[in-house]
Amino acid sequence: MSKLTRSTEPNPEFLRHAIALASENARSGSGGPFAAVIVGEGRIVSEGVNSVTSTLDPTAHGEVNAIRAACKALGTFTLEGCELYTSCQPCPMCLAACYWSRLDAIYYGASDADAARAAKAIAHSALVKTAWAGSDPNWGRLVAALGYSGAAIDPQRIDIWFGALRICRDGGRAAEFDELAAHDYLKQPEFSIRIDLHQGEGSCVFWTTDLTTAYVHINADYSS
Numbered sequence: 001m002s003k004l005t006r007s008t009e010p011n012p013e014f015l016r017h018a019i020a021l022a023s024e025n026a027r028s029g030s031g032g033p034f035a036a037v038i039v040g041e042g043r044i045v046s047e048g049v050n051s052v053t054s055t056l057d058p059t060a061h062g063e064v065n066a067i068r069a070a071c072k073a074l075g076t077f078t079l080e081g082c083e084l085y086t087s088c089q090p091c092p093m094c095l096a097a098c099y100w101s102r103l104d105a106i107y108y109g110a111s112d113a114d115a116a117r118a119a120k121a122i123a124h125s126a127l128v129k130t131a132w133a134g135s136d137p138n139w140g141r142l143v144a145a146l147g148y149s150g151a152a153i154d155p156q157r158i159d160i161w162f163g164a165l166r167i168c169r170d171g172g173r174a175a176e177f178d179e180l181a182a183h184d185y186l187k188q189p190e191f192s193i194r195i196d197l198h199q200g201e202g203s204c205v206f207w208t209t210d211l212t213t214a215y216v217h218i219n220a221d222y223s224s
Ligand SMILES: [Zn+2]
Pocket: 061, 062, 063, 090, 091, 092, 093, 094, 095
């Protein structure tokens, strides 16, 4: 979780609520996967979901809708003393709207940069790459790389798939994890691994390779 302005300690529960609203909004087809909640005195004052497509309003972003609803609920045009939690890093329009409404703080879910940090740590891990060279579905090494990636993570909310195979759920071994099927899947020349950190709407696609014995020999058999 990142913050743009000063405040007291953020409450991750409010961010989770915003992310859940965003997911539901996308599932229901009402708008994009974005939502925000405004909190005052420790309780939710308003919620806003992206309704650009359903209301034909390009300014109807989750944050703007939440600000409008909060001002209406509180009977004021200033939200001093309130904080905004939003599922994604706010766009310039919403950031400006937050400043105009004088919110005390903005907290947002993981950005694309967070997703890239997480993916890069896995893609560059020698332990992960050597496991892949042996078609070993060792997902603990992926979780370990996520741990030192510097990305915002909650170890109990990590989900991992190898292709369509669910491997890890809520940070633990998925009940349906089929080690043999996962092993076979990783034998392919190319495969995909999907990870959902449930920290926001940021995303990243990252390409990498495994690390084979031949690769080590090639690079060890000469000196430069
Ligand atoms: Zn926006």
